[in-house]
Amino acid sequence: MIELAHPWVFFLLPLPLLVWRFVAPYRQSVQALRFPSFARIVEALGITPEEGALLVARRRIQMIAGVLVWILLLLALARPERIGEAVEVTKAARDLMLVVDISESMDEEDFVTETGEPLQRLAAVKNVVGEFISEREGDRVALIVFGAKPFVQAPFTEDLQAVRDLLTLTTVGMAGPHTNLGDAIGLGIRSFEHSQVDQRLMILLSDGADTGSRMSPVNAAEIALQNGIQIYTIGVGDPDGGQADNQVDIAALQDIARRTGGQFFFADDTEGLAQIYDQIDQLAPRMVETISYRPRDSLAHLPAILAVLLTLASQFLMLFITRPRRAHA
Known part of the structure; x- marks a missing residue:
């Protein structure tokens, strides 16, 4: 025409x-x-x-x-x-930040597979989070890993396979032995600075208590709220066993989620962790913006x-x- x-x-x-x-x-x-x-x-x-x-x-x-x-x-x-002919382009309308704990405590083999075999915590997280990433079509996804220091493993991108591959390459302890929750949230907030979308979601997974962040997790959560970032927190591991630093701080994770309008979840096996990510997907469904145009x-x-x-x-x-x-x- x-x-x-x-x-x-x-x-x-x-x-x-x-x-x-x-x-x-x-x-x-x-x-x-x-x-x-x-x-x-x-x-x-x-x-x-x-x-x-x-x-x-x-x-x-x-x-x-x-x-x-x-x-x-x-x-x-x-x-x-x-x-x-009319062409439809789907544009990401949500930025999703995955913040994963890879401290030494994530080396514990206290997760159980469907067949009853013991599984390393980080390996279980990789499997479940990897599937979660693959289903995020339409989102921009970023990945931060943290221990004693937080690092941006993958900046915001729509290349979901690249994010999943970078998650697979992470190993226990590569970011240090400790768990600095507040610093990890702070780095996530800085990563959202150039975000142009309204829906900003952070999913924080940890199995320990904060051991010395320069910014407390509570203060970091307040700053996240001011920047329009909603945080869902997931605790894994044993909240009662092991050393105090390696015990998951359920109260802190609950407080972080409550302050930002998110929710807290706890998982102690692979099936429970998978169900948590399914619930998050239902509570915060992805948003996409579809643009239709005709080439001229x-x-x-x-x-x-x-x-x-x-x-x-x-x-x-x-x-x-x-x-x-x-x-x-």
Whole structure:
């Protein structure tokens, strides 16, 4: 389908006719010969001399070419466009930040698979979170891992497979042995600084208590709330066993989620962890923005080229036609 972007241009179609009708013709003075006996000649011929002008008679081919060139130029200015089939583009309308604890305590093999076999905590998290990432079509996803220090493993991207691959490459202890929850949330907040969407969601998973963050988890949660970031927290591991630093701080995780309008969950096996991510998906369904448009290809150059070729062709033909006749006005 072809449409005109500026069809109003054709209101200029009668412009040359109006100019010809109401604008005075162009006049040019030329030199003439003076005859000493001019008065006797006109007297002998019985003619009364008057002021006059010499008009160049236009040929039909010139008139036709002029009309066609004017129409083609107006058509080029009207900008004809070829309209393609409708195209829909889905744009991410939510930014999702995954913050995963990889401290030394995540090396414990206290998770149980469906077959009853023991499984390392981090390995269980990788399996479940990896599937969760794969189903986030339409979201921009980022990944932060933390221990004694937090690190951005993957910035916000729609390349979900890349995020999942980077999660797979993480190992226990690569960010340090301790658990600094507040610093991890703070890095997540900074990562949201350039986010342009309204829905900002952070999912924080940890199996320990904060051991020395420069910013307390509670203060970090308050700043997250001010920046429109909702935090869902997940506790894994044993809240009663092991050293105090390695015991999951359920109260802190609950407080973080409550302050930001999120929810807290606890899981001690693979099945429970998978159910938690399913619940989060239902509580905070992903948002997408669908943009529909039709591609437009401009064809304005075609009538412009035809106008130029027609002008050149008419001038070329005039070279082989007898000289223009002249008529006295």
